[in-house]
Amino acid sequence: MSAAPGIPRFSKICLLIGFFFLYAPMVVLIVYSFNDSDRVNIWGGFSNRWYGELFRDEAMMSALWMSLRLAFASATASVVLGMLAALVLTRVRNFRSKTLFGGMVTAPLVMPDVIIGLSLLLLFVGMANTFGWPAQRGFLTIWIAHVTFCMAFVTVVLSSRLRELDKSLEEAAMDLGASRLGTFFYITLPIIAPALASGWLLAFTLSLDDLVIASFVAGPSSTTLPMVVFSSVRLGLSPQINALAALLILAVSAAAMLAYLLTLRDERRRHEQA
Amino acid sequence: MSPARRKIAWRLPGQYLLVVIPPYIWLLLFFVIPFAIVFKISLAESAIAQPPYTAFYEYVEDVLTFRVSFANYLFLLTDSLYFDAYVSSLRIAAISTLICLVVGYPIAYGIARTQGPLQSLLLMLVILPSWTSFLVRIYAWMGLLRNNGIINSVLMSLGVVDEPIRMMNTEFAVYIGIVYTYLPFLILPLYANLVKLDNRLLEAATDLGAGPVSRFLRITLPLSMGGVIAGCMLVFIPVVGEFVIPELLGGSETLMIGKVLWGEFFNNRDWPVASAVATVMLVLLLIPITLFHRYQFREMEAND
Structure with missing residues (x-):
């Protein structure tokens, strides 16, 4: 296939510039998190003291714990609901209100946060009255809000996987007498397990990251990590936030690396089967 | 359609209602009904009460009276702050979507043309930043763009400028922040579309004497229109309502409707006006959302 066009040089340059633009700010942030100086912009020698101060900051740590629990609970529930929604989109025949259903699944993907946050808060206030x-309002209301927008993203991930799934496997299982439920648990679920895992991770990071929606629906006593970070960042730069940012970036990079290696293995296996 | 294939598509009604009902009810209750409540409260008046708005109806002496007021919408029309904020949000969203498209298209194309494990690696490198905290990424730019930040220090030590360029709290900073955080959302659907492009079409065009520019304009671009629309809408719609980026990078100089809504709600505690602002924003976004839905729904649904 000598005629196949490779990557044009223009595209290569754009890729390089694009990746520089995406990663340089994060590298700078990580380097400056080891800065000894109190002034964020002046280099005062290497130190890890901001990491120590970060872990001693109780408000920050309790908000982190709250956010982690919230992200875990939201991700788990949105994978269950997103799985069902993806099955509806890919496996259930057209029904009368499927268009409405489709709209309800795709709209949260783009709906501005301020609208989702405000509307859910007004719902909760109305329900309470x-x-x-x-x-x-607190953990439960933030959880409901996060599940609502996270499940849409999980549905996208899972329905694209279910679509490309070889249906003859499911058909063979049913021809051999398996029930639909049995087919789902013994055939479909194991095959889409990697997609379930990446959907769960996506929902976890989305929930961990949300500031605006949580600010609307949180009660006075519940504070998530982004809310603490936002109120501190609003006042200006703080070296402690640099340390936190560096840790977040490293944690996410490690998780992403793992996810990448898993997908690679999954893809190789699929190639071998094909 | 083979008999087996007919079996796989679930039919309604029956036991499969169990699959449909939980997500359906959840979304109806927590996504659709809240909009109706927002609209209802946008017709109320602000009041010093708990919650801070007047009741929708009153039942006094056997008479049911509905209190509906369009005062909030009239207020949005008469006060130029709101009109300017809507216009400025739409403009900022449109320009940043265009920048994302110009930057993102070649990147998506490059990744789609790469082969093997390198492709997955590049794709992951595009997605990875969007997994790290959004606030952290905006925060990183606060440090870079300040008057005594790194960019200005470097420029000054190189002698390019004598005094720092003011970048923080300008619209320029807002554009940087938006492109930085939303670029992956444009690249991904575009990549998913471009990777499906049939190479033989390009080969045929080459054989028929088409140059690279005409190949791009007459084959690649038209075939990738679906991905372009999905990607652009994934950037444009949320950016119109963006709050964090204009708040942290734009300062008081940048007017955006998400910031106005936040201020009405949290600072003025005027819930009815905040609801009216949200309702108008939703109406403005209805066409873009429909566009996005048409593409996305086709991508997700599968019925043979």
Whole structure:
């Protein structure tokens, strides 16, 4: 295939510039997190003291713990709901309100955060006035809000995997007498397991990252990590936030590396089967 | 359609309602109904009460009276702050979407043309930043763009400029922040589209004497239109309502409607006006959302 066009040089240059633009700010942030100086912009020698101060900051640590629990609970629930929604989109025949269903699944992907946050808060306030529930806003209300927008992203990941899944496997299982439920648990679920894992991770990071929606629906006593970071960043740069940022970037890079290696293995296996 | 294939597509109604009902009810309750409530409250008046708005209806002496007021919408029309904020949000969103497209298209094309494990690696490198905290990425730019930040220090020590260029708290900083955080959202759907492009079409065009520019304009670009629209909408729509980026990088100089809504709600505690602002924003975004939905739904749904 000598006629196949390779990567044009223009594209290569754009890739290089693009990756520089994406990564240089993060590298600078990590380097400056080891800065000994109190002034964020002046280099005062190598030190890891900001990491120590970060871990001693109790408000930050309790917000981190809250955010981690929230992200875990939101990711788990949105994988279950997103799985069902993806099955509806890919495996259930057209039904009358499927268009509405499709709209409800795709709209949260692009809906501005301020609208989702405001509308859910007004719902919770209205419900509290009418039924007396939820009496307080906090973990539960943020969880509901996060599941609502995370499940849309999980649905995208899972439905694209379910679409390209070789249906003859499921058909063979059913021809051999397996029930639909059995087919789902013994055939479909194991095959899409990597997609489930990456959907879960995506939902986890989305929930961990959300500031705007949580700010609307959180009660006065519940504070998530982004809320603490935002109120501190609003006042200007702080070396402690540099340390936190560096840790977040490293944690995410490690997780992404792992995910990359897993997908690579999954792809290789699929090639061998094909 | 083979008999086996017919079996695989679930039919309604039946036990499969169990699959449909949980996500359906959840989204109806927590995504659709809230919009109705926002609209309802946008018709109320602000009041010093708990919650801070007047009731929708009153039942006094056997008479049910509905209190509906369009005062908030009239207020949005008469006060030029809101009109300017909408216009400026739409303009900033449109320009930054265009920048993302110009920067992102060649990157998506380059990745789609790469072969083997390198392709997955490049793809992951594009996605990875969007997994790290959004706030952290904006924060990184705050450090870079300040008057005594790194960019200005470097420029001054090289003697390019004598005094620092003011970049923080300008619209320029907002554009940087938006392109930086939203670029992956444009690249991904575009990549997914371009990777499916049939090489034989390009070969045929080459055989028929088409140059690279005409190949791009007459084959690649038209065939990737779906990805272009999806990617652009994934940037444009959320950016119109963006709050964090104009708040942290744009300062008081940048007017955007997400910031106005936030201020009405958290600082003025005027829930009805905030609701009216949200309703108008939603109406403005209805066409872009529909465009996005048409593409995305086709991508997700599968019915043979």
